[in-house]
Amino acid sequence: MVARRNTADYGYPTPDIDVLMQKALEVTRRLTELYGASAWSQKDPMSMLVDILLSHRTRDEQTAAAWGNLLKQFGSWEGVRDAPTSEVEKAIANVNWPEVKAPRIQAIMRQITEERGDLNLNFLCELPVAEAAAWLNRFEGVGPKTTACVLLFSCQLPLLPVDVHVHRVSGRLGLIGKKVTADNAHALLQALLPNDARAIYDFHKALLRHGQRVCVYEHPRCGKCVLTDMCDYYRTIVK
Template sequence: MPALALSISPDLQAKALEIHRRLCGHYHCPLKYFHTIDPLSELVSSLLSHRTLNRDSGMAFRALRERFADWEAMRDAPVAEVQEAISACTWPEQKAPRIQQVLREVTARGNGVMSLEFLRDWPVAEARAWLESLPGVGPKTSAAVLSFSNLRGRALPVDSHHHRVAARLGLIPATMAVGPSHRVLEAQLPEEWDAQQVYDNHQVLMRHGKDTCTWRAPRCGACILLDLCPHGQARLGMAGSQGLAEQASDQPV
């Protein structure tokens, strides 16, 4: 059953849209999708990427492609072979059996057919719920499968960069974990937005987190969102920043 819709304050949504507008101007939206692969391949790729640098998970994904003829062959291979192939990513000893388990579950639910193409015709909320019922699949992975694959679904992934920027800007409470933040941040976006606009929103916030709003030593003085950011204003000692920071921590969603 789809989750009940969240009530987002008009002021918070207006702030989210202004942030999107500025960042899209800076990064020149609409942005090109960074790859085009089928949803099952995106599921494998996303599971490899957990707590792993993109460079390393990409190496692991390519190694699987080179070693095994297809995902069926990888599913049925000795787990030690899969673990060796994905050694570039973190925790290969955990990810290898988990990915094989997920692929076996997809096959079982598909009555022997291992495919996620059927999700193309499903409402996004139902597709995400189905994906998140698989072992080890959470909101970020379900959104990635729908958005990043050639399904091009209207789903908002939230990675660590996106989450950090949103928290510092006061779009979500500072104490909110990444998982629950997916629903809150997606609810801030207009219902009429299409998949490209939702994808752009993730990409520009993520890129801003990599380029400017970095974990260590964020470049607040050069930030085009500084006037909207209680965290940045507090770091720079701007007048009234303490009150803004307190308001952000108590911001209703």
């Protein structure tokens, strides 16, 4: 027998988009009040790209240490690009999968140099969002999350990154359906937000922090949460 597919699971859990938009704004407002607004990053797009490529499944402190090690040891991104891969791997040994990340970062750097003549990605900040996203998204290992992180954090272009925390918290709150993948959540969640980099950044940071501190993967701390009255998951556990 073929299981009946609930289409709401694969998109928005309610057809009323206005309600979801209001909910996304209110979630951002409450969590930003709780955790405070985040300052913009000072990293240029190339530096941010390296940071995000290092950060996959790795804690923030370890990512920051590995990023710093690269510049300390090789002096510049050009130095990282031209270094023996085994040396780069050693410099980032504290992140997860250095043996994958080292050759991948160098391959992307070489491809960028071939196309652009150098490792300066500042030109992306001057492009229309869709064009900048399409340019970055072509590289092996650069998906929608990495692309959005670079363009939002460094260029302040309005593109929402959906990481594991944003994905999990959005799903529990009922901003997206239960079976929406993180990749598909980018467009669905962004459509609920104003087309404004600061508003998108605040939403991303608010859900990220909440996912790290309260709405954690195992056993969310609902007793300490300021969103219980708007949370679909909470409603299912207090029935």
